[in-house]
Amino acid sequence: MDKDLQSPLVDAEWLLERLGSPDVVILDGTFFLPNQGRDAKQEYAAAHIPGARFFDIDGVADQNSPLPHMLPSPEVFAASVGQLGIDNQTRVVVYDSNNFMASARVWWTFRVFGHERVSVLDGGLSIWKAKGLPLDSSPVSTEPCPFKAGLDANLVRNLEQMKALVGDAGTQIIDARSPGRFAGTEPEPRPGIRSGHIPGSRNLFFKNLVDDSTQCLKSAAELRQAFENAGTDFEKPIVTTCGTGVTASILALGLYCLGNGSVAVYDGSWTEWASLSDTPVSVG
Numbered sequence: 001m002d003k004d005l006q007s008p009l010v011d012a013e014w015l016l017e018r019l020g021s022p023d024v025v026i027l028d029g030t031f032f033l034p035n036q037g038r039d040a041k042q043e044y045a046a047a048h049i050p051g052a053r054f055f056d057i058d059g060v061a062d063q064n065s066p067l068p069h070m071l072p073s074p075e076v077f078a079a080s081v082g083q084l085g086i087d088n089q090t091r092v093v094v095y096d097s098n099n100f101m102a103s104a105r106v107w108w109t110f111r112v113f114g115h116e117r118v119s120v121l122d123g124g125l126s127i128w129k130a131k132g133l134p135l136d137s138s139p140v141s142t143e144p145c146p147f148k149a150g151l152d153a154n155l156v157r158n159l160e161q162m163k164a165l166v167g168d169a170g171t172q173i174i175d176a177r178s179p180g181r182f183a184g185t186e187p188e189p190r191p192g193i194r195s196g197h198i199p200g201s202r203n204l205f206f207k208n209l210v211d212d213s214t215q216c217l218k219s220a221a222e223l224r225q226a227f228e229n230a231g232t233d234f235e236k237p238i239v240t241t242c243g244t245g246v247t248a249s250i251l252a253l254g255l256y257c258l259g260n261g262s263v264a265v266y267d268g269s270w271t272e273w274a275s276l277s278d279t280p281v282s283v284g
Contacts, residue, residue, distance in 0.1 A: 005261050008107060008253060009122040009217060012131050015093055019050055019134075025086050026052040029106035030096040030125070031069075031246060035189045043097060049128060050136040053084045055094065057102050057246070060109075067272050068244050069105075071156065074149035077113045081149075085142035088115065095121035095128070099210050100217070104249040108265055114150030120253060126215040157239050157266045162273065165239065166199050166280060172233055173201035176242040176251045177270065184283035189243065194274040196283040198241065204230035206247040209254045223254045234260065241266040241273075 018024045028048050030040040044054045060080040062070040072080070086092060092110060096103040103120045110118040121128070129135070157165075165171050175197050180186030182203040184195035197203070208226045211218050218226070232238070238255060240248035245267045252263040266273075273279050 005256060005259055008119055008256050010093055010119045011122050012128050012133060015049070015121055015128075016133055018093075023089065024091045024093060025084065027055040027084070027092060027094045027106060028052045028096065028125075029055045029057065029094045029103045030098055031057050031102035031105070032098060033101075033189050033243075036098075038098075040098075046137055047125075047135045048137070048140075049095065049125070050134055051140060052095070052136075053140050053142060055084070055106050057105055057109075067268050069246070071109065071112060071267055074113055074151050077109070078147045078149040081110075081115075082145050082147040083142065085145055087145040087147055090117065090145075092118040093121055094118065095124045097125035099207060099215060100124065100247075100250045100253065101206075102246045102249070104253040105246045108155065108249040108252055112152055112155045114148075114152060123214055123216040130214075154262060155264050157264045159268055159272055159276075159279075162198065162239070162241075162266050163279065168200075171237045171239060173198055173266075174227075174230060174232065174238060174240050174251055175201045175203050175270075176206040176240060176247040177203070178205050178207075179203055181243075181270075184281075188270070188274070190271055192275060193271060194281055196274070196281040197270075198273060199280050199282040201241065202230050202232070204232075204251060206242070206250040209250060217254065217257065220257060224258055227255070227258070234258070237262070237264075239264045239266055241269045243269055244271045245269045 028044045032038040057069040062072050094103040094106045107120050182197045240251040242248040248265045255263045
């Protein structure tokens, strides 16, 4: 546990003071689940924080994978964020309009590719609007920049690594999906996916980390309590999972706020695991 980590969050006032700053790039990373029936790109075009560029997690992804928004190669990531006007010195601030879905995923993605100068707007577009702060619907033009991407493989887990973790008491797997999806009593939002969870994993619904009234992440004490209630052992390595690696990143963000910057995310998550016939599934 590294207690000296800087907060990954910035507040609306901090961001307001830096609108137009040449060394800060704002990204709208909004993503909606298929069953939400909303269009993130359309909503961005209608109203975004002034100067914000749209980061499409389905576009900046491995286009050869049958799974949704899997991490791209470092080269594809570098080219994509370079086109957004981001270089290796840029301070990136990500927000969304859907309970940290997928600003936390974008935050984690930048860290995977070696860029730690990335923060999440606490409360997202919802708190920005609630405070009456400026919005824009104009297209945003960018000057491409060179970006060099590394790869921190410690922050990612793949299918084979996850298979090896089943029955491994030395690592904790925490699932961010709703209790019903975890238990197998609610259907998955994507067709053809079995219900249940990875054997031995624990459940912490990502919404338990978000304050309903403000859409901000809860206080450190409340975050710690939520993880403790889920049976988290903070001394063990932790891998987070969810449906497609999006809300798992919210758990990683919450744990980062508690001083753990080494949490890994299972990129393929439940959509990959439960679509296969040879992966064990628990229900209940």
